[in-house]
Amino acid sequence: MIELTKDNFEAEVMQAEGPVLVDFWGEKCEPCKALMPDVHALAEKYGDKMKMCKLNTTQNRRLAIGQKVLGLPTFIVYKNGEKIKEISGAENCTPEAIENLIKENI
């Protein structure tokens, strides 16, 4: 998975061709960390169809807020520099829901 920062967000997400999934997570977000192995497995499975990225919001707070993300975990699919769909909150961001989010947007 591509690690996003303020230096590469524009190029990797906003200017990318095709759909991009961004996993917004944080160092103190236990549900986010618990999901990480599942997200990595999904990145393996769908990596050839959708670009898979993650953004450490603890290190990139302003960037996350700029994307109107103020709650974790949040998963957003971007296409042509626009948000297509997002899910947020621990009960909503189950491995199944994330997989559906990917499948619906490839």
Add this chain to the structure above:
Amino acid sequence: MSKVYDVVIIGGGPAGLSAGLYASRSRMSALIVERAKWGGQAGTTEELENYPGSIEMPTGPKLMERMKNQAEAFGAELVKDEVTSIDTSDKTKKIILGSGKDISAKAVIIATGAQPMMLGVPGEAELRGKGVSYCATCDADFFTELEVVVVGGGDAAVEEAIYLTKFAEKVTIVHRRDQFRAAKSIAEKAMNNDKIDIMWNTVVEEIYGDGIVEGVKLKNVKTNEITDFRTDGVFMFVGTKPISEFAKGIVEMDQKGYIKTDEEMRTSVDGIFAAGDVRVKSLRQVVTAAADGAIAAVNAEKYIEKNFEI
């Protein structure tokens, strides 16, 4: 024939992990099934100073990590999956998993816990993750030097409000009554905190903002006066609801969906026990969840000895 566990424990929070520890210590084969995050709600609580013995390292995630390691060290097996139903047609129960598999067990302990409740006001669902939060440890970072509202008056609300003052410039607790339900020591801590303001007899009527929280409409329940209150975030701690949907129609529950048990943690179905927050009880804390887990495991063992040939 596939393996039959002595006990399958549904849920990997303090009740489930404690049940797993007690079951495997008495040499029962025990499997703990967790759908999301080991440690349950306690795993996202930063301040956990009321669990006896946890004073030195009082964070929830650390305590829960130790509980998990302890259960595993005694031989409890841990698996990530969601339980969708329990087949009780035979004496040996069948636990149906979301992955399509099923597991057989002589006894079942339901320890699925509870989750934060939504308040149900306009704007709440739409602004989730955009300033509306149910997890302070997850989201506090975003509100560094900003202002937030905390809704609720129980232990969780007041404790998390205090935690949020480490990040936010100002924290306003909005509570519908004229005093806290939280433990007095925590309530005093909040009332003496310069960064915390308290609005008594007040409820949130609406949360608004254009793509991101900008403010809330508040109502004073005594005067019915509505005021506009600008804020950057709203943290909800207005109670919890049980995670028991999968067991509906199987074990007896109260109207809210909490599972009824006796003092031995027995439910209305022989061989099915319940422990922790998911159960009808008066005090939902890590310490009472752990105690429930121990009692459930011991009684599951007694049940197996009586009803199965060893």
